[in-house]
Amino acid sequence: MTALVSRLDTSSGEYGARRAAMLTKIAELEAEHAKAVAGGGPKYVDRHRERGKLLARERIELLVDPDSPFLELSPLAAWGTEFPVGASVVTGIGVIEGVECVVTASDPTVRGGASNPWTLRKTLRAADIALENRLPYVNLVESGGADLPSQKEIFIPGGRVFRDLTRLSAAGVPTIALVFGNSTAGGAYVPGMSDHVVMVRERAKVFLGGPPLVKMATGEESDDESLGGAEMHARTSGLADHLAADEHDALRIGRRIVRRLNRRRPVPSPAVAPPPLYDEDELLGIVPEDLKIPFDPREVIARVVDGSDFDEVKPLYGPSLVTGWAAVHGHPIGILANARGVLFGEEAQKAAQFIQLADQTRTPLVFLQNTTGYMVGRDYEQSGIIKHGAMMINAVSNSTVPHITIVMGASYGAGNYGMCGRAYDPRFLFTWPSAKSAVMGPAQLAGVMSIVGRAAAEARGQEYDEEADAAMRQAVEAQIEAESLAFFLSGRLYDDGVIDPRDTRTVLGLCLSAIGNAPDAGRAGYGVFRM
Known part of the structure; x- marks a missing residue:
């Protein structure tokens, strides 16, 4: 039997204190998420509605399949900066006509949907996810272009937005633009470089230079409609493939386009899987508020994986790192989880071998981080901690299976690297509200x-x-x-979002499903080295 047996005492004072501390952090998280959902605030939301327009998240809700999940990404982008939380754009993964897609929606209630440096970073991250996982990329466009006061931070790197659209298309990943309002200057290239373009009649305005700029540059008198209106682009320039009567019609056409893409998953979706044996609500009382206190990650695993079934590998060797096989929503995974924070030479060697085993069986890896880094000291240096740590980092760096990282607690020093931190390009990385990350404590x-x-x-x-x-x-x-706090790091897009621990299984399932759209990258050229 490989089903985990929980030893968590949910009636203890320690559990109660940990749960209360986590609930406080979750309440703070919900308050910050509410700021992003509020967009530009009541004044600008009301003005947008008075114009007969839908909000960004309302457009997404109508675009995706009814009652299907939408995994929003980086909702705290720009937190702690001079720019509004959320960075004036909504990004995420949703299901449209049964097809998983990356969706990006400008939020015109925030400075007219203008792009600031964090908007750019968030948008580029969404495009990376679409390319890595071969997910169709749907842009819901209504943006005034660059936030001009911060143009020095946007103009040069911003060219990647257009490069990414062409690379997605070249890789066979469909790109779709639904234009609801202004898409001006550089923003005009978003529909211009998309495979499929829908424009809303009397609403969409797509031009490289608006009437005032044209007047200044050439002396020509023009109006919005003749210069870049939806009707003109549908009848004259040919930029628009579809002319929508209104926003709802544009969203219907967008769904129809996705339905006609004839997408096929490389691997069929798994059958319905058994839930964990233990209540996910109990995840709230596992991580101590003081991250110097260790906790057993098996208690987390038991509340996340199918049937709480975990086949542990090398349980007696390198016990500060837990490794083993499991499944989440029917998707097989390998798990590496920190048990006592610090990584010794044995743990590093154990990790390197386990990662190679996962590569051999083409099993995605999930890293559950709670690490203070690799052990220091004379004895450990003499025993080879540097080369053992390098071995683990080498294995992580060159592994060709998808990686997903969840930062549960501490993530300090080179332990962040060895456990597949952001610099090691996991397909997805999410953080619990309790997490902290820095070069050291x-x-x-x-x-x-x-x-x-x-x-x-x-x-x-x-x-x-x-x-x-x-x-x-x-x-x-x-x-x-x-x-080092979770909100600060998420605000700078060092993760894909801060999540309630109780949502971990759901988030992992959605990510693993998205990953299943991409073909297997293939194995590296070596067999498994015994460490």
Whole structure:
């Protein structure tokens, strides 16, 4: 029997305290998500509605299949910056006519849908997901173009948006643009470079330069409709493939286009799978508020995988890392989960071998992160921790199966790399509200700076200022603590979203299903090395 047996005492005070702390973080998360959903605020939402237009999320809801899930990505983009939470665009994965698609929708209630630096990063991430997973890419367009005050951060890298559209098409990934309003200047190339274009009559405006710019540049007098209206593009320029009567009609046409794509999954969807034996609600009481306290990731696995069935590999070797086989919603996976935070040489070797085994069987890998990094110290250096860690990182870097990462707790130092952090391009990466990530813990980082400063003062023959040192340590700890929090990291798109732990199984299932649309990348050229 490989079904996990839970030892979690849900009646204990410790469990209750952890659950209460997590619920507080989830309430904060919901408040931040509400800011993104609010868009530009009541004034601009009301003005948009008065014009007879749908909001971005309403357009998505009508586009995707009824009662189907929509996995929104990066909803906290731009959190903690001068720009509104959400970055004036909604992105995610939804099912349209039974086909999983990446959907991007401009939010015109936020500065007219203008693109700021975080809009750009969020949009580029959505295009990467579409390409990696071979998902049709649907753009719901209504944007005034670049946010001009921040153009210096947008103009040069922004060209990737158009490059990505052509590369998607070249790779056989369909691109579809539904234009509901303005799509001006560089934004005109979004429909211009899409495979299928729908424009809404008397609403869509697509031109490289509007009437004022044309007047300044050429002296020509023109109006919106003759210069770039939907009717003109449908009848004269040929840019529009379909002329929609209104927004609802455009969304119907968009669904019809997807239905005619004749998409076929490389691998059929799995059969219905048994749920975990334990209640997902209990995930709230597993992770301690103090991340220095370890927890058993098997308790998480037992509440996420099908039937709580986990076939552990090398359970007695390298016990600080748990490895084994399971399934989520019928999709086979391999799991690597940190048990006691720190990674020793044995754990690194165990991980490297396990990753190679997954590559051999073409099994996607899920990394459950809670790591303080690789172990330091004279004995560990002499025993080869650097080359063992390098072996694990090498395996992660060159593995050719899809990776998904969930950051549950700590994610510090090179442990972030070895456990497939953002720099290692997992297909998807999500974070729990409890998570923290930095080069090292705040106290350790401040302490290192203090030691270095003290040594420098002694080398110069100067007396060390203890009072200034204490103030420095306090300031550094506060800064690192703030910059390591889940919201801060998600705001900078170092993940694909902060999720409620109770949604982990659902999110993993949606990601694994999306991954199933891409063909197998093929194995590397070596057999499995025993470590």
